[in-house]
Amino acid sequence: MRLEIVGLVESIIEVYSTTCLEWRSCRKTLHAITHQKDARTNLDKLLSQPNPHRRGTCFTEDFFREQWEAQRAFHANLNEEEVAHKEELAQFFERGETIKTLVEMLVSGLKSHSQSDPTQMMNQLSEIQMLQAKQDEETKKLGSHFGTANIEDEDQQKRLGLLYSAKLALYKAAVQIQGELQPLRDSKGRGERLGTVLKEKIFDALDRRKKSVISVLNTFQTRRTDYLRNHCPEQLDLPENAPIDYHQFKKIPLDDPFWNDGYMCLSKDPWAINPNVRSGIHAVLALERSKEELVQLTIELRRTVSWGISHRDQVH
16 A cells, blocks of 8 residues: 555656746746847848848848857957957056046045045055056057058047957956856746745845946946047947946846947958847847757657657556
8 A cells, every 4th residue: 555655656756857847948938939029120121121241132140140240250250369459459458547547536536635645645556656657668569450450540549448448348248247147037938937035135235236236337338439430430439338326237148239239340341330130130049049950849749749658568
């Protein structure tokens, strides 16, 4: 009798586990179908628009795929030395901004004798001298161009370096935020509820980062506006260059076209200069990912059904 009860309990557990797997599989399937429909809707809108890069035609999926390959090839051709050179230049200009801020603070302190702290001022002066020595050293080592592009305008070179530095900092902040939010997305995709304690931990972590993220976001947007106004004024009023707040920034995924700025890589290809092309590439890739996910879910469903049939035969 005891063995029969144990066997019954094991059967119930197996059936329950299978039911849960089926339910989760259904939730994942619905989630993938929703993503597929959204990607298809976005792509269809773009396919109805004329392609300014190929006269007399509209955008096509093949064109977006070609541009994706062109984008990949462009970045693949940037060797490690060029990337390192670009990052060094960005740090160089960022250090210059720090020196400028420290000098302004020092001058302000000298003007207000009653409020100045001699020790603090000496520390500021020492830091300025140290940073300037580093700048002088880097000036001898670095070339005069940002990356491999031949930029004649030194002001553009400086603005581009500062913008590149700000975008790197912003992307790092986005990676941290999306990492914190991932458990929420995972639970939603599985159709499960996340525990209150874990939710509180996630939101506490986001709150701790909020102030610093807002500062990084504001710095990037200020530098982007400054760069576009002076060097790409025709792009200044484009929707993708409109200011965003912290809550909007939190919703931007890491594969969003927002992270692909053609004016920063200085490419003249359609993927770099046309936001509709970037959106089309994003939609095509999203559509392909959702199709792959549905294929994988179909395989999992077949395995589950096969297991269920096999288990039923054993019971009978």
